[in-house]
Amino acid sequence: MNRDEFLEITDNKTLDASSGPVVEVDKLKILEVVSVLKQEGYDMLLCLSCVDCSDCFEIVYNFYSTFKKKSLTVKIKLDREYPEVVSVSSVYPCANWYEREVFDLFGVIFANHPDLQRLLMPEGWMGYPLRKDYAPKDSRLRWNERR
Amino acid sequence: MNKTEILNLNIGPQHPSTHGVLRLYVSLDGEYIKDVKPVIGYLHRGMEKLAESRTYAQYLPMVDRVDYLSGFFYSALMCYAVERAARIEVPEYAEYLRLITMELNRIASHVLWLGTFLLDLGATSPLFYCFREREDILKLLENLTGQRMMYNYYFFGGVRYDVPDGWFDDVKRLCEKLPFMFDEYEKIITSNPIFLDRTKGIGVLRKETAVEYAISGANLRASGVKFDVRKDMPYGVYDEINFDVPSDVDGDCYARYMIRLKEMRESVRIILQGLKNIKDTEAGKIYFTKVNPLTLKVPEGDLHVCVEAPRGAAMIYLKSEGGGKPTRIKWRTPSFNAVQVMPEVMRGVLYADLIAILGSFDIVLPEVDR
Amino acid sequence: MFDIYVSIFEYFSIPRVFIIMSWCVVVFCFCAALLIGSVLALVLWERKLLGYFTVRLGPNRVGPWGVLQTTADAIKLLFKEDIINSGADRLLFSLAPVIFFVPVMAVYSLMPFNQWLIGVESSVGLYLFFAVLSVSVVGILFAGWSSDNKYSLLGAVRAVSQVISYEVPLLLSVCGVVLLCGSMNPLVIAESQSGGVFHWNIIVGFVSCLIFFVCMLAELNRCPFDLPEAESELVSGYNTEYSGMKFALFFLAEYSLLFILSCLFVVLFLGGYTSIFGNYVSFWVFSEESFWGQFFVFFEQIFWMFAKVFFVIFMVIWIRATFPRMKMNSLIFFCWKFLFPISVVNLLLLALFGYFAG
Numbered sequence: 001m002n003r004d005e006f007l008e009i010t011d012n013k014t015l016d017a018s019s020g021p022v023v024e025v026d027k028l029k030i031l032e033v034v035s036v037l038k039q040e041g042y043d044m045l046l047c048l049s050c051v052d053c054s055d056c057f058e059i060v061y062n063f064y065s066t067f068k069k070k071s072l073t074v075k076i077k078l079d080r081e082y083p084e085v086v087s088v089s090s091v092y093p094c095a096n097w098y099e100r101e102v103f104d105l106f107g108v109i110f111a112n113h114p115d116l117q118r119l120l121m122p123e124g125w126m127g128y129p130l131r132k133d134y135a136p137k138d139s140r141l142r143w144n145e146r147r
Numbered sequence: 148m149n150k151t152e153i154l155n156l157n158i159g160p161q162h163p164s165t166h167g168v169l170r171l172y173v174s175l176d177g178e179y180i181k182d183v184k185p186v187i188g189y190l191h192r193g194m195e196k197l198a199e200s201r202t203y204a205q206y207l208p209m210v211d212r213v214d215y216l217s218g219f220f221y222s223a224l225m226c227y228a229v230e231r232a233a234r235i236e237v238p239e240y241a242e243y244l245r246l247i248t249m250e251l252n253r254i255a256s257h258v259l260w261l262g263t264f265l266l267d268l269g270a271t272s273p274l275f276y277c278f279r280e281r282e283d284i285l286k287l288l289e290n291l292t293g294q295r296m297m298y299n300y301y302f303f304g305g306v307r308y309d310v311p312d313g314w315f316d317d318v319k320r321l322c323e324k325l326p327f328m329f330d331e332y333e334k335i336i337t338s339n340p341i342f343l344d345r346t347k348g349i350g351v352l353r354k355e356t357a358v359e360y361a362i363s364g365a366n367l368r369a370s371g372v373k374f375d376v377r378k379d380m381p382y383g384v385y386d387e388i389n390f391d392v393p394s395d396v397d398g399d400c401y402a403r404y405m406i407r408l409k410e411m412r413e414s415v416r417i418i419l420q421g422l423k424n425i426k427d428t429e430a431g432k433i434y435f436t437k438v439n440p441l442t443l444k445v446p447e448g449d450l451h452v453c454v455e456a457p458r459g460a461a462m463i464y465l466k467s468e469g470g471g472k473p474t475r476i477k478w479r480t481p482s483f484n485a486v487q488v489m490p491e492v493m494r495g496v497l498y499a500d501l502i503a504i505l506g507s508f509d510i511v512l513p514e515v516d517r
Numbered sequence: 518m519f520d521i522y523v524s525i526f527e528y529f530s531i532p533r534v535f536i537i538m539s540w541c542v543v544v545f546c547f548c549a550a551l552l553i554g555s556v557l558a559l560v561l562w563e564r565k566l567l568g569y570f571t572v573r574l575g576p577n578r579v580g581p582w583g584v585l586q587t588t589a590d591a592i593k594l595l596f597k598e599d600i601i602n603s604g605a606d607r608l609l610f611s612l613a614p615v616i617f618f619v620p621v622m623a624v625y626s627l628m629p630f631n632q633w634l635i636g637v638e639s640s641v642g643l644y645l646f647f648a649v650l651s652v653s654v655v656g657i658l659f660a661g662w663s664s665d666n667k668y669s670l671l672g673a674v675r676a677v678s679q680v681i682s683y684e685v686p687l688l689l690s691v692c693g694v695v696l697l698c699g700s701m702n703p704l705v706i707a708e709s710q711s712g713g714v715f716h717w718n719i720i721v722g723f724v725s726c727l728i729f730f731v732c733m734l735a736e737l738n739r740c741p742f743d744l745p746e747a748e749s750e751l752v753s754g755y756n757t758e759y760s761g762m763k764f765a766l767f768f769l770a771e772y773s774l775l776f777i778l779s780c781l782f783v784v785l786f787l788g789g790y791t792s793i794f795g796n797y798v799s800f801w802v803f804s805e806e807s808f809w810g811q812f813f814v815f816f817e818q819i820f821w822m823f824a825k826v827f828f829v830i831f832m833v834i835w836i837r838a839t840f841p842r843m844k845m846n847s848l849i850f851f852c853w854k855f856l857f858p859i860s861v862v863n864l865l866l867l868a869l870f871g872y873f874a875g
Contacts, residue, residue, distance in 0.1 A: 043359075044358055044361045045361055046361055046453075046460065046479060047451075047462055047477070049464050049475075049477035049479075051466050051474070051475045051477075052475070062462070062464075066358065066372055069379050071380070071451075073451065092359065092361075093359045093360055094359060094360040094488075097483065097487045118188075119188060120188040120516060120517075121188060121191065129193065129196060130195060130196055132199075268842060269840070269841040270839070270840060270841035271837075271838065272570055272571045272838045272839065274571075275571035275572050275573065276571070279572055335839070339840065341842070341843050341847075342841050344843070344844065344847050345841065345843075345844055345847075497844075499846070500844070
């Protein structure tokens with residue numbers, strides 16, 4: 001997808017005041033796409049979330065432009081066995097903690113991330129809690145918290 | 148040759164002041180802060196995981212607790228998301244009720260922030276005056292919903308109960324009293340030289356940094372960007388109400404304080420307009436059809452909804468696979484970003500200003516950790 | 518009072534040594550009783566006033582109107598376990614509250630509550646007052662150092678720097694009063710202000726009065742200068758590691774220092790025990806020379822003294838309820854860059870005024 005096609009999609013009429021258009025991007029091109037977006041005026045990365053679909057991980061980026069007052073959503077799909085993608089924190093610094101949270105709760109590895117550590121769970125926690133197949137076999141938990 | 152040593156200091160997670168369980172790992176070089184590393188996660192309750200094994204109606208009462216000081220806003224997020232996804236219509240009367248309660252909640256939250264901010268700075272009396280205001284608002288909301296804090300009042304399709312008799316008059320009376328109370332706070336605090344010394348020029352958040360870190364709400368507006376979700380992505384009946392969005396350019400603690408005071412006054416204006424407009428709607432219609440909580444199913448798809456919470460722009464990302472339980476709910480909370488931007492603001496600042504800056508950002512930990 | 522006492526004993530031909538020793542005991546008992554009584558009243562007065570300032574009631578459960586609250590607090594502190602850190606210097610740790618407290622109690626004997634009720638009347642009374650009081654600063658330093666806690670040390674160092682910085686403008690403003698009255702004897706200073714409100718030193722020495730009041734707040738580590746003690750968000754003060762009776766001693770010393778400095782303020786600027794009106798009320802009713810006149814004036818002077826002292830303490834508590842805390846560097850700048858030059862200039866002006874006005 002090149003820059004003009006991309007801009008054509010993003011300038012379309014928005015479906016929803018909050019969401020704006022939704023674009024699916026290949027995970028290898030995400031850093032390029034994000035840099036283009038930053039230049040085009042989408043200066044705020046409102047949210048970065050991850051969804052555990054049973055066959056893949058889906059990362060959803062939510063951009064907003066304070067000048068144009070428009071939103072845009074970008075989705076990428078990751079492999080479920082080895083979820084890895086490039087970090088966008090070099091372009092949008094606020095992605096730093098969002099990516100740490102996704103790593104903490106889902107186990108997605110972000111390459112080139114300045115400080116990829118657990119954020120919400122205690123240090124030394126095993127497992128990635130928000131995955132659908134998370135069944136804690138940790139002996140530290142009481143019997144009725146294991147499944 | 149002088150050799151200075153870096154002193155590592157731990158602030159929290161238990162504080163004698165009111166910031167909740169936030170741990171700040173501070174590296175000091177003499178009296179100046181070299182680096183701050185916030186450590187969060189002490190209040191992580193797994194709100195997002197809990198959503199996956201509950202139906203929408205079962206999860207809705209838990210949503211108030213994402214941020215207990217602004218429970219209405221997160222309830223509203225959930226309700227708007229499900230209503231938009233399942234195409235449920237909400238009558239205007241219920242939308243105006245939602246508007247009035249949300250703005251009352253905003254005033255209550257800001258007033259609590261004011262009291263605790265001043266308590267951190269050392270003034271012990273304004274806390275009690277602020278709580279006196281908050282008591283009035285909470286009594287009103289208790290009359291309406293039965294609860295003082297975790298309201299559980301909004302439901303898919305409208306609100307749960309109609310207002311008791313005379314409630315609108317009580318709200319009107321309170322709204323007429325409130326601006327005089329705000330004038331009192333301004334008189335005692337705003338021109339106080341000690342207060343000015345401790346907040347003017349302290350903790351400057353530059354506009355570029357604020358936008359890069361996706362700060363929203365009063366923190367962003369104090370740095371010069373006029374971004375308000377109520378104006379830019381309107382929801383509910385906000386497009387029928389006239390109100391201003393105050394903003395400032397300094398970005399210091401004093402600017403954030405002034406913006407929040409002005410926002411409180413704007414909220415009073417919004418409530419008064421809401422009370423006027425609600426007379427033109429069909430009174431008593433709190434939902435069109437009562438949604439059956441046992442059989443509510445949301446069609447497949449995903450959507451985002453944004454709302455202006457007291458601390459900034461709160462957002463929900465709801466993904467459903469067509470069943471009665473959500474597949475994924477993600478809460479985007481404004482305090483998360485505010486804690487993330489702390490190191491940028493606090494670098495090179497005097498140690499004594501740390502508490503003033505922390506207080507001025509209006510951080511509530513349950514929002515950060517969820 | 519000492520002369521009357523001596524004359525009674527000399528009537529019975531008791532050697533002077535025993536007279537003086539027994540006088541010391543009497544003064545000690547009097548100071549102790551006054552100290553405990555005043556602190557009891559003061560703690561309750563402050564909590565009640567702070568309550569009323571903040572739309573609350575203050576203590577009202579223990580005893581009618583909360584009168585027994587401080588006694589209950591003291592008894593509670595007595596029952597607490599006395600903990601000393603393992604790394605703390607035991608001797609200094611136990612000595613610090615004593616060093617902080619003893620000078621404060623000692624200066625109670627230098628204060629005139631009445632024309633006759635003064636423990637030690639000396640022509641350099643004021644000088645002695647400040648000399649003895651300065652020793653208590655050492656107690657803070659011992660407390661912070663011996664606690665084996667870097668936060669306590671930081672707090673103690675800040676408290677000490679604040680106290681000794683603010684002593685300079687304090688003493689300069691007192692010098693102004695001494696110039697106006699011509700004596701360092703507190704009795705003479707109080708007597709020179711007799712004759713009603715317009716003879717009080719606050720009229721001429723208004724700037725001195727303000728400087729003294731501000732420095733008094735700083736000496737007491739009170740709001741708005743209470744960074745060393747209420748900086749509990751970041752650093753706990755020098756008395757963190759103290760529990761039980763040692764903490765009670767610090768607490769007691771702080772409030773009794775408040776009382777005695779307010780008494781000094783009243784003696785220096787508000788006319789001491791003299792009445793607001795030109796003459797004492799007792800002398801309107803009874804004549805000055807009669808026994809009953811003297812008898813009633815004894816109590817009336819005590820009444821005026823305590824009324825003024827409680828007024829000053831009311832102002833101090835009012836300021837505590839109103840203002841936020843000052844930052845440490847602003848505090849020190851305020852002292853040296855603002856108060857110190859003003860107090861020097863004020864002293865000069867008062868000296869010139871005294872010279873030309875005779």
